[in-house]
Amino acid sequence: VKIKKLKNVFVTFSSFCMNNQGLIRECHHDFPQQYDNYVNEASQYYYDVEDHPDNLIKLDDDKTYLAIHHPWFNYYHWICESIFRLWLVRRQLDSLVLILPEYYKEADFIIGSLEPFHIQNIFYIPNGKSLMVKNLCLPQVKPICDSYNALHLKQVSEFYRNYVFNEKKISIDQPEKLYVSRGLASRRKVTNEAEIITVLKKYGFTIFHPENFNFLQQVAIFSKVKYLVGEHGSGLTNLLFMDKNSSLLELHKDKTNELDHPSPLFWYMAEALGVNYYHQVCETEGKEDYF
Numbered sequence: 001v002k003i004k005k006l007k008n009v010f011v012t013f014s015s016f017c018m019n020n021q022g023l024i025r026e027c028h029h030d031f032p033q034q035y036d037n038y039v040n041e042a043s044q045y046y047y048d049v050e051d052h053p054d055n056l057i058k059l060d061d062d063k064t065y066l067a068i069h070h071p072w073f074n075y076y077h078w079i080c081e082s083i084f085r086l087w088l089v090r091r092q093l094d095s096l097v098l099i100l101p102e103y104y105k106e107a108d109f110i111i112g113s114l115e116p117f118h119i120q121n122i123f124y125i126p127n128g129k130s131l132m133v134k135n136l137c138l139p140q141v142k143p144i145c146d147s148y149n150a151l152h153l154k155q156v157s158e159f160y161r162n163y164v165f166n167e168k169k170i171s172i173d174q175p176e177k178l179y180v181s182r183g184l185a186s187r188r189k190v191t192n193e194a195e196i197i198t199v200l201k202k203y204g205f206t207i208f209h210p211e212n213f214n215f216l217q218q219v220a221i222f223s224k225v226k227y228l229v230g231e232h233g234s235g236l237t238n239l240l241f242m243d244k245n246s247s248l249l250e251l252h253k254d255k256t257n258e259l260d261h262p263s264p265l266f267w268y269m270a271e272a273l274g275v276n277y278y279h280q281v282c283e284t285e286g287k288e289d290y291f
Helices: 032-051 075-088 092-093 101-105 110-119 152-166 193-202 214-224 233-241 265-273
Strands: 002-013 017-019 056-059 064-066 096-101 122-125 130-139 177-180 205-209 227-231 247-253 278-283
Touching: 032 130, 075 092, 075 130, 075 152, 075 233, 075 265, 092 096, 092 247, 096 101, 096 130, 101 110, 110 152, 110 177, 110 214, 152 177, 152 214, 152 233, 152 265, 177 193, 205 233, 214 233, 227 233, 227 265, 233 247, 247 265, 265 278
Parallel strands: 056 130, 064 096, 064 130, 096 122, 177 205, 177 227, 227 247, 247 278
Antiparallel strands: 002 017, 002 130
């Protein structure tokens, strides 16, 4: 991936970047079937400021602004893509101003994951506004979502673990066997979870709801997990903090997604981290989000 230094860039609230050549390729994934959607969303912001000039903020000073946020706002894409874009420029942060949507301030996993970087300068984009940036630093979104740089995965994992235990000195119960439940999530749930929990408890597993812990607490918890079970979803992102030779069992729905195969995101991440990976394909019941 590249780190681009660009002049006079239109940056949408959702992070798409455009210049006089069109949509800048380093700001989005390389999924041809989704490209038209990227362009359409970016264009909507562009035409909005043409019709409503007050929705454009000009950052035309001599500072260099840093864009890392992702058009798909969720835990996985922030931790496994945005944070790794930040990692690429970690030694330059004193000379950069990070730009983020205003509502990111309300998300614990955003603020918590930024804390160890000690970023001094952040410009929060007011809701719905777009930017015209004179000087932009744009670390590239990795072209393929389910690809990883193994070295960077290990470096970032160690970076957070070191911060949690040596600087924050977080002390928390750290079970070695964990089942990540999506019982509090709005979708992609297991219909017979009560039966699964009965079996897992028999073998000493702790039932874990990520919503009940802040980001840095989750880093501390997962750093000691040796056996992890969970449905495909953002909750498995925390395998990033597990030790080499620990193990993951991922539960996959049997119906395919828009990419026409069960997502290999966590399989590939586990492989890069040296975590043993297993998965079970589960029968889908009713809506595809339930199995």
